[in-house]
Each structure stands twice: as structure tokens, then as C-alpha cells.
Amino acid sequence: MNIEIAAICDAATANGVGGRLNILGAFDRAFPPQFPFVIPQCAAAFRIRYLRTEAGTHKLALSIEDVCGHPIVPVMESNIPFEPVATGLDTAAINLVLNMQRLQIARPDKYIVRLHIDDEEIATLPLYILEDPRAKQANPPANNGEIRN
Secondary structure, three states: OEEEEEEEEEEEEEOOOOOOEEEEEEEOEEOOOOOOEEEEEEEEEEEEEEEHHHOEEEEEEEEEEEOOOOEOOOOEEEEEEEOOOOOOOOEEEEEEEEEEEEEEEOOOEEEEEEEEEOOEEEEEEEEEEOOOHHHHHHOOOOOOOOOOO
């Protein structure tokens, strides 16, 4: 199997086996104004190319973890059919869109989206949800009346 596309995005749609994968607003970071933070809606979108010998049903698991490996949502699991490769073709592709609603982010951190197929990790995506560094620059710390050169 080969991952052709892997993205966290605002929205995604897929049509039919091997059809089009539409991705809107791919991102890997957010700077919310406060924590805890809720991402109202997002999706993880993947396009996986596979060989004729890999057709069949596969176990899929998607997790979102902090850098210490603690999941922030329950692992999403499903069995996914990889359709037989059409005659005359060497490979086929499957599009996966996993929609997430109201993703809760408790604290600023680097998060990792992990895609496993048949218990093998085949894709990882970083997701940085951090305090806005521009906010700190806009509000320099008070100098308590001291004059600095």
C-alpha cells in the first residue's frame, strides 16, 4: 500500500471507489485564542493506492494522540473493503474521509494523527495546536517601572 494523499482539513468528500477526493482547507496548525479549544468540524482525508494482491477487507484504525501517546479521542476503528483491481489495471485506489465534530483540545501541544491498516502504521500527520506566538509579541511583559537599555 502507498499513501498518495494524507491531510487534516476543514472538510473533505469522496465519490465512489477510486473516484475523486475533494479536500478543502488542509492545515497542520492552529493558534486558538484560549484553551480549552474546540475545533467545530474537521476531517482526516487519505488516498491509498494498493496492489491487486492487497484487495479484500482490511482493519483500519485512526487515532489522535498527544506527544506522550495519550489519545485525546477514542480510537476510530472500522473494516474497509479494498475492491478488486479492475482488469487491465495494475493498482487501484481508495479514498477515506473521516469526519470529526467538536474535536476537544485541552491544552497547547503537538498532536499526532495516526492511520493504521491491519495493525501497521501507514501514515502520521502532525497537528500543532499552540498559543499564538504573535500574541506574546503584541503584549510585551511589564517592566515594573525599570528602564532598560
